[in-house]
Amino acid sequence: MSIRLAVVNWRDPWHPSAGGAERYAWEVARGMSGRGARVTYITARARGQARRERVEDVTFVRLGGRFTVYPLVLLWLLLHRRSFDAVIDCQNGIPFFSPWVLPRRVPVFCVVHHVHDDQFGLYFPPWMAWIGRVLEGPVSRWTYRRHAFVVVSPSTLRAVRERLRWTGAAHIVHNGTTVPDAAAVDAPGPRGDPDLVCVTRLVPHKRLGLLLDLAERLAERRPGLRLHVVGDGPEAPALAAGIAARGLTGVVVPHGYVSEEVKAALVARADLHLSTSRGEGWGLSVIEAAALGVPTVAADVDGLRDAVRDDVTGWLVPPGGDFLDTAERALKELDDPRRRAAVAAGCRAWAAGFGWDRTTARLAALVEAATRHRYGDEHSRVMREGERRDHGRRRG
Numbered sequence: 001m002s003i004r005l006a007v008v009n010w011r012d013p014w015h016p017s018a019g020g021a022e023r024y025a026w027e028v029a030r031g032m033s034g035r036g037a038r039v040t041y042i043t044a045r046a047r048g049q050a051r052r053e054r055v056e057d058v059t060f061v062r063l064g065g066r067f068t069v070y071p072l073v074l075l076w077l078l079l080h081r082r083s084f085d086a087v088i089d090c091q092n093g094i095p096f097f098s099p100w101v102l103p104r105r106v107p108v109f110c111v112v113h114h115v116h117d118d119q120f121g122l123y124f125p126p127w128m129a130w131i132g133r134v135l136e137g138p139v140s141r142w143t144y145r146r147h148a149f150v151v152v153s154p155s156t157l158r159a160v161r162e163r164l165r166w167t168g169a170a171h172i173v174h175n176g177t178t179v180p181d182a183a184a185v186d187a188p189g190p191r192g193d194p195d196l197v198c199v200t201r202l203v204p205h206k207r208l209g210l211l212l213d214l215a216e217r218l219a220e221r222r223p224g225l226r227l228h229v230v231g232d233g234p235e236a237p238a239l240a241a242g243i244a245a246r247g248l249t250g251v252v253v254p255h256g257y258v259s260e261e262v263k264a265a266l267v268a269r270a271d272l273h274l275s276t277s278r279g280e281g282w283g284l285s286v287i288e289a290a291a292l293g294v295p296t297v298a299a300d301v302d303g304l305r306d307a308v309r310d311d312v313t314g315w316l317v318p319p320g321g322d323f324l325d326t327a328e329r330a331l332k333e334l335d336d337p338r339r340r341a342a343v344a345a346g347c348r349a350w351a352a353g354f355g356w357d358r359t360t361a362r363l364a365a366l367v368e369a370a371t372r373h374r375y376g377d378e379h380s381r382v383m384r385e386g387e388r389r390d391h392g393r394r395r396g
Helices: 020-034 069-079 126-143 154-162 208-221 236-245 260-268 284-291 323-334 337-351 356-395
Strands: 004-008 038-043 052-055 058-062 086-091 108-112 148-151 169-172 195-199 226-230 252-256 272-275 296-299 314-317
Touching: 004 020, 004 069, 020 038, 020 058, 020 086, 020 284, 020 356, 038 069, 086 356, 108 356, 148 154, 148 356, 154 169, 195 208, 195 260, 195 284, 208 226, 208 236, 208 323, 226 260, 236 252, 260 284, 272 284, 272 323, 284 296, 284 337, 296 323, 314 323, 323 337
Parallel strands: 004 038, 004 086, 038 058, 086 108, 108 148, 148 169, 195 226, 195 272, 226 252, 272 296, 296 314
Antiparallel strands: 052 058
16 A cells, blocks of 8 residues: 655745755655655745645645744644645654644654754744744654654754653654766856855854854965855845955855756865854755765764764864864865875765665655554554454344
8 A cells, every 4th residue: 555645844845945954855755755655745835836736746735934834734734634644744943743633543753853942042032932942842742752753863863852852762864965967067156276165054053154254264364265155045135245344255155046056066166165054953065065075164063063074074163163273274184185085085985875765765664664553553443343343243
């Protein structure tokens, strides 16, 4: 029997604010569909997007905006509560609380990329940040107590245990990676000496001010340096203003949203990839850079310490350390052709261990085992009730 699966995520991969979480949800949805599941991807609707469409045998249902998507998805699931055998419920700050409206026998996997407790204050006023922490912590613990968490890294597993106090089942299912052929297109703009790249969503917790500090200080030591920033988001105007105010026009080049092919071309020609994020669930852009042989300098924080193998596929800035010192050390090491070749080989070998097929296979096994268990219990219960009725009729 083919499994009827709902994948519930805040956005889809074509949403203007899509990021790594959307890539994960989409790759899982299309991968499960390829394995014979009937998949419905339920998400928010951006301006101009169709309310319903079918892409690669996955049915998309789009409802509501940034906040209204949550109640509308719950209502939709309530109306279709008997249409699914399993649900993958993706938590982006807070989950969708799908067990509230589903039959008890339907297994739910709550996918957690990273814990947001310390990030709510960056985006919301104190009272709303408090509500977010309560929903992410105590309410989620109670809601999913009979189900399981899926986390994307050891850092996230530790965070849900320690910070969310989750004591239930939890499974690590890493991100995969698929990188387009970087040689198929030309990277836009002149190459720097050195050439640096940062692939990121432009949001507060990525610490774009720190990124500009680093570019400014490095450019003083290496006048030919260029830093290409690839990505879009609500902090794009602040990034442009910061570049102008610091006199970094032509040094820091914001590319905004680009195609996967152009992104790969920009990364492939870079000497070094940078991440100034204060924490991630994993670090998809780090692995994508590694697949192209490009190492990363990042803070030694959740997620990034899992994605970067220190001194093998990149360099981690220790707590209290200086990004400038670490980046300068990395560039000096890469000036040695033998060291550069060894790092590039290490990057490619590390990234080769992460594929979306492996991600999907792991999740598919979890879903199939859970549905077999739940439906087996339900079948046994029905059989027991039938036997009791037959016994009662025979006695009568």
